[in-house]
Amino acid sequence: MLSDTSFPIIKATLPVVGEHVEEIAKRFYTHMFEARPDLLDGLFNRGNQADGRQQQALAGSIAAFASMLVEKPDQVPDHLLSRVAHKHVSLGLSPDQYQVVHDHLMWAIVDVLGDAVTPEVAAAWDEVYWLLANLLMNKERGLYNAVHLSPETIWRTWRVTQRIQETADVVTFVVERTDERDVKPSLPGQYVTIKMTMPDGVQQPRQYSLTKADDGQHRHFAVKRVQGLPTPDGEMSTLLHNDVQVGDEVVLSAPFGDVVLEYTDRPLVMASAGIGITPMAGMLSHLVKSGSPRSVMLLHADDSPASFPLRAQVSEDLTKLADGTLHTWFLNPEEGRDESAFSGFMDVSAVDLPEDAEYYLCGPLPFLKSVRSALMARGVSARDIQYEVFGPDLWLADFQ
Numbered sequence: 001m002l003s004d005t006s007f008p009i010i011k012a013t014l015p016v017v018g019e020h021v022e023e024i025a026k027r028f029y030t031h032m033f034e035a036r037p038d039l040l041d042g043l044f045n046r047g048n049q050a051d052g053r054q055q056q057a058l059a060g061s062i063a064a065f066a067s068m069l070v071e072k073p074d075q076v077p078d079h080l081l082s083r084v085a086h087k088h089v090s091l092g093l094s095p096d097q098y099q100v101v102h103d104h105l106m107w108a109i110v111d112v113l114g115d116a117v118t119p120e121v122a123a124a125w126d127e128v129y130w131l132l133a134n135l136l137m138n139k140e141r142g143l144y145n146a147v148h149l150s151p152e153t154i155w156r157t158w159r160v161t162q163r164i165q166e167t168a169d170v171v172t173f174v175v176e177r178t179d180e181r182d183v184k185p186s187l188p189g190q191y192v193t194i195k196m197t198m199p200d201g202v203q204q205p206r207q208y209s210l211t212k213a214d215d216g217q218h219r220h221f222a223v224k225r226v227q228g229l230p231t232p233d234g235e236m237s238t239l240l241h242n243d244v245q246v247g248d249e250v251v252l253s254a255p256f257g258d259v260v261l262e263y264t265d266r267p268l269v270m271a272s273a274g275i276g277i278t279p280m281a282g283m284l285s286h287l288v289k290s291g292s293p294r295s296v297m298l299l300h301a302d303d304s305p306a307s308f309p310l311r312a313q314v315s316e317d318l319t320k321l322a323d324g325t326l327h328t329w330f331l332n333p334e335e336g337r338d339e340s341a342f343s344g345f346m347d348v349s350a351v352d353l354p355e356d357a358e359y360y361l362c363g364p365l366p367f368l369k370s371v372r373s374a375l376m377a378r379g380v381s382a383r384d385i386q387y388e389v390f391g392p393d394l395w396l397a398d399f400q
């Protein structure tokens with residue numbers, strides 16, 4: 001994919017760029033937000049900026065892409081591109097913004113690497129950027145076209161019709177459409193982006209997985225209150241929990257997300273922890289609604305039976321399936337309340353996993369890493385394991 005001129009230059013400069021890529025990403029964002037503070041108002045998630053996760057995700061993706069161009073030039077990192085493209089369109093990104101990111105990123109490369117960036121080196125990295133940007137823009141155009149929407153029209157106003165207190169710190173919001181336009185269908189496992197004005201007047205977006213299949217009128221999503229300590233409380237989840245009541249209006253994007261159920265008959269194993277249950281609940285609801293004959297095993301880990309969100313909903317949906325089973329692990333099992341539960345962290349070797357299953361995982365990164373490794377140690381192929389991360393995916397680079 002790289003031109004003959006750029007290939008040896010990228011190969012030679014990859015180690016030094018790789019070594020400094022996090023510093024480059026940090027300076028890039030600082031420089032860009034100084035010049036374009038409007039990008040922090042409604043587009044970028046300032047929580048992910050504050051704790052550095054978005055800088056790491058961007059840096060990781062560029063480094064992974066560049067090394068792939070050198071090491072496996074005929075392969076396209078589809079998993080990486082899909083995840084990023086879905087996130088971008090769920091935020092209403094438009095193609096013209098790629099030039100803005102380009103200019104600040106190239107500035108940061110020169111700022112960090114100094115004289116090492118000769119005109120030839122700059123031209124080679126420029127080529128890497130536009131290769132990646134063009135792949136993303138093409139994917140994003142395809143995603144907008146598939147649902148007949150544009151960066152401006154993905155947003156829609158909904159009215160809250162119910163707040164359901166699922167556990168002490170999780171609330172489900174049920175919203176209904178406020179006009180007669182068709183509701184875009186969601187695929188099982190997808191999320192929406194919510195955009196709200198924060199107390200300081202700045203707009204912020206966050207993603208929430210849909211927890212129920214479509215009925216053409218409503219959307220359901222469940223939000224866990226993020227309590228900081230020692231860091232600040234999560235701004236969106238606190239606002240939603242404290243201030244958004246029945247009758248209020250909220251702005252949501254159309255549904256996007258690439259971690260969705262495949263349409264096959266293979267057995268399904270879902271493994272979640274904590275609020276990671278939400279995409280699984282959405283998938284189960286879709287399976288019930290479509291009368292799926294698939295065998296489904298849900299493995300869920302939580303702090304205690306009382307903190308397991310959407311437990312009643314997923315348990316009921318599992319009983320409606322021809323072959324649905326639930327296994328739980330609790331750190332604090334509250335003896336006597338759930339005799340079938342395991343105590344401690346999830347241990348997949350404690351259950352009989354079906355042959356030839358597809359696996360979906362969702363939960364905190366350490367959970368994902370440990371469950372994925374345990375599954376692979378039991379012979380499950382990496383190809384059969386999909387996972388959703390509730391934040392910038394700092395893990396993508398490991399998979400290329």
Ligand SMILES: Cc1cc2nc3c(=O)[nH]c(=O)nc-3n(C[C@H](O)[C@H](O)[C@H](O)COP(=O)(O)OP(=O)(O)OC[C@H]3O[C@@H](n4cnc5c(N)ncnc54)[C@H](O)[C@@H]3O)c2cc1C
Pocket residue numbers: 045046047048050051191206207208209210221222223224225226227228229231232233234235236237238257275278279388389390391392
């Ligand atoms: C695809 C996807 C699906 C998701 N689905 C769900 C779902 O179904 N349900 C759900 O509850 N969540 C879900 N999430 C997570 C959700 O989008 C939000 O990230 C979450 O609600 C936290 O947002 P917040 O605004 O409350 O927290 P933020 O304000 O974004 O804070 C996030 C973290 O950063 C820390 N932080 C903030 N400011 C600083 C600072 N200055 N210094 C250091 N640390 C700081 C906070 O303490 C907190 O720990 C999903 C995320 C993704 C990407």
Ligand code: HEM
Pocket residue numbers: 039043044045048049054057058061062083084087088091093097098099100101129132133136391392393394
């Ligand atoms: C080649 C160019 C680009 C690359 C490689 C890239 C890469 C990424 C990656 C890896 C993520 C994290 C995805 C995840 O795991 O959730 C991301 C998210 C994001 N990107 Fe890009 N991106 C590019 C261009 C752009 C442009 C042009 C914009 C708009 C100015 C943009 C805005 C965003 C935003 C707002 C997010 C979500 C941030 C967050 O939630 O913290 N990106 N991008």
